[in-house]
Amino acid sequence: MKKYTFSSLISQFILLIFVIVWIIPTFGLFVTSFRDKDLLSTSGWWTSLITNEVNEIYRTENNESQILENNLYVIKSNLFENINKKKITSFGITSKNINEFIINDIATLKDGSKITVYENGDYIWTSEKPFENKKGKRIFITASSPPTFTIENYKEVLFKEGVGQAFINTLTVAIPSTVIPLIICSFFAYALSWMQFFGRDTLLALIIASLVVPLQMSLIPLLSIYNDIGALFNVSSKSYPGVWMAHTGFGLASTTFLLRNFIKSLPHEMIEAARVDGANHYNIFTRIILPLSIPAFASIFILQFLWVWNDLLVGLVFLDQVPSxxxxxxxxxELLGSRGENWEILTTGAFVSMTVPLAIFFMLQRYFIRGLVAGSVKG
Amino acid sequence: MAIFSLFFYVLTGILVCILYYHSANFLLDYFVKKKSNDSSIRAFIFIAPAFFILIIFIIYPVLETVRLSFFDKYGREFVGISNYIWAIKDPEFRRGILNNLGWLLIVPTLCTFFGLVIANLADRLWWGTIAKSIIFMPLAISFVGAGVIWKFVYDYRGPGDQQIGFLNAIVVSLGFEPQAWITIPIWNNLFLMAIMIWIQTGLAMVIFSAALRGIPKEMLEAARIDGANELKIFTSIIIPYLQQTILVIWTIITILVLKIFDIILAVTNGQWQTEVVANLMFDWMFRGGGDSGRGSVFAIVIMIAVIPIMILNIYRHREEQKI
Incomplete structure (x- = not known):
């Protein structure tokens, strides 16, 4: 048996507080994205998780829909305009006493007509004289509303708001922007680790210095280079290949540094033996180093992919802000600016943008952590 | 259709890359039979792409930005240090610098502190792994996504209305007036910082967690036998042992905070006195058709703040190489 001391209880309590504070914002977003858009703007997301009591006012049909049944004038219909899962528990006919009657009771109005409301919102209003009211009668109901969730918001956001297209665009940016630096930097890192050439140490110092250079330093000159190239060949200065190259440039230092640390740690006897056997550096790299580096590749791939996926600045500067x-x-x-109050769109959009990082996070957490611990410095 | 062009784009990009290395090495083997030539030409083939990208995307732009900061808005005429003088007099820039200083003081400190506390607590509890996963999760989310998440938490409705923001709901249920959190000058900076702390604490925690496992068990047990309590062990053994780690985490988060941009742009866009230097820089890249002189000044301010950390990194790398 483990013993529970006072200090252990305190530790559990503190940690629990941290966990709750950390999970609630994301959880709220997640829940909200599945709620009905009218409901979420009038009640907090936490109310949607439990069955709630709600008080609402509805109006019956007016005299035009009355029918004659067994010598009685009858108006019958359903209070709810659209189908929902609310269950009415009581109703009232005056604002002073909104839950005067229980469902299935017969309420008698001042003019002698009788009205009954049922659990699912059906009502029957009967009178011996013809109805003359042009406006329907106000009915106050108390209903229990069970949690209801919908994927309507996702349909709207993905297909009408253009987030679906943006999702594919991001993949088009992110995959090459991750694979290309990985290929280029692995050769570079191998050269820095195992090949002899003039200026190797200077180059390494340059890489380490570049690790922390803020990418803001590069934006203005690069943008003008891109514009010049665009003008020279009479093409748009903003394109996917342009963004890949930019991400390759900004990720180069950190990717090279991490890969070099890994490749350098491989046993040098292995490489020397291969050299003696007559293998050239290209063969050593493709046959020996690459297969051994798969775990390191996985970590760096994840780091760079997440970085590119979550990036905003480079995407804003080097791509046109058009749907394609x-x-x-x-x-x-953009939605934050134009749809600032439409939380159903914002929360859903945000959750769509988080799906890929969260999937990677939950499936490949081990590699992600390994990469971060190996040194997460990025310019 | 969109999926198809995605595959097309992705494959072309990657194939071009692989083709270069393979054909260059193939040609080298084909034409140069002498083995002694292997090293230098092949080193060139291996290095060239990365080296050119480094020059074009980092080294040249850094030098060019320094030059542009002394030129007018089109980068044509030399104007001396007038861009810098303008910046010092600019109230937005002063506000940005003050805010950045606030960010620099608060965010790395709290992230490191929370990270250390959580790593310590979680490693001793049976549900610690789950707790760590939850704390760590925000690190995978984009700053903009986190901005939306927290803007929703801070949402404000008038005093009589039903609050849908979690923070205001708590405030109201405790009997206070609801507040429009992100529009209260000075304090709103703290609410924005909370977003960054929420994201980066996970990073600090993970690195601490790895470092904590490196502390020799015998040392901790010896201290316990000698009668030290947990708090004493924490302050006298764990903290001194983790000094280097604390420094590393501090510098990583400091660099991130210096460049903080996405959160501000998404949540307030610098309104209500939440301006920061990186956002000003982005703004001036496009404001009034773009002003490369002023934009460059802001970039350089960030760069100058980073230089001490850069020197520290190079120095530390040298020390590691010696061992």
Whole structure:
């Protein structure tokens, strides 16, 4: 048996507080994205998780829909306009006493007509004289509303708001922007570790210095280079290949540094033996180093992929903000500006943008952590 | 259709890359039979792409930005240090610098502190792994996504209305007036910082967690036998042991905070006195058709703040190489 001391209880309590504070914002977003858009703007997401009591006012049909049944004038219909899962528990006919009657009771109105409301919202209103009211009668109900969730928001956001297209655009940016630096930097890192050439140490110092250079330093000159190239060949200065190269450039230092640390740690006897056997560096690299580096590749792939997926700045500067090129973070920022109060769109959009990082996080957490611990410095 | 072009784009990009290395090495083997030539030409083939990208995307732009900061808005005429003088007099820039200083003081400190506390607590509890996963999760989320998440938490409705923001719901249920959190000057900076702390604490925690496992068990047990309590062990053994780790985490988060941009742009866009330097820089890249002189000044301010960390990194790398 483990013994529970006072200090252990305190530790558990503190940690629990941290966990709750950390999970609630994301959880709230997740729940909200599945709620009905009218409901979520009038009640907090936490109310949607439990069955709630709600008080509402509805109006019956007016005299035009009355029918004659067994010598009685009858108006019958359903209070709810659209189908829902609310269950009425009581109703009232005056604002002073809104839960005067229980469902299935017969309420008698001042003019002698009788009205009954049922659990599912059906009502029957009967009178011996013809109805003359042009407006329907106000009915106050108390209903229990069970949690209801819908995927309507996702349909709207993905297909009408253009987030679906932005999602694909982001993949088009992110996959090459991860694979290309990985290929280029692995050769570079191998050269820095195992090949002899002039200026190797200087180059390494340059890489380490570049690790922390803020990418803001590169934006203005690069943008003008891109514009010049665009003008020279009479093409758009903003394109997917342009963004890949930019991400390759900004990720180069950290990717090279991490890969070099790994490749350098491989046993040098192995490489020397291969050299003696007559293998050239290209063969050593493809046959020996690459297969051994798969775990390191996985970690770095994840880091760079997440970085590119979550990036906003590079996507804003080097891509046009048009539907065929806009990336998902830029789309989200655009929605924040134009749909600032439509939380059903914002929460759903944000959750769509988080699906890929969260999937990677839950499936490949081990590699992700390994990469971060190996040194997460990025310019 | 969109999926198809995605595959097309992705495959072309990657194939071009692989083709270069393979054909260059193949040609080298084909034409140069002498083995002694292997090293230098092949080193060139291996290094060239990365080296050119490094020059074009990092080294040249850094130098060019320094030059542009002394030129007018089109980068044509030399204007001396007038861009810098303008910046010092600019109230937005002063506000940005003050805010950045606030960010620098608060965010790395709290992230490191929370990270250390959580790593310590979680490693001793049976449900610690789950707790760590939850704390760590925000690290995978984009700053903009986190901005949306927290803007929703801070959402404000008038005093009589039903609050849908979690923070205001708590405030109201405790009997206070609801507040429009992100529009209260000065304090709103703290609410924005909370977003960054929420994201980066996981990073600090993970690195601490790995470092904590490196502390020799015998040392901790010896201290316990000698009668030290947990708090004493924490302050006298764990903290001194983790000094290097604390420094590393501090510098990583400091660099991130210096460049903080996405959160501000998404949540307030610098309104209500939440301006920061990186956001000003982005703004001036496009404001009034773009002003490369002023934009460059802001970039350089960030760069100058980073230089001490850069020197520290190079120095530390040298020390590691010696061992």
């Amino acid at each position: 090129e806009i990336i998902i973070t830029a789309k989200l920022r």
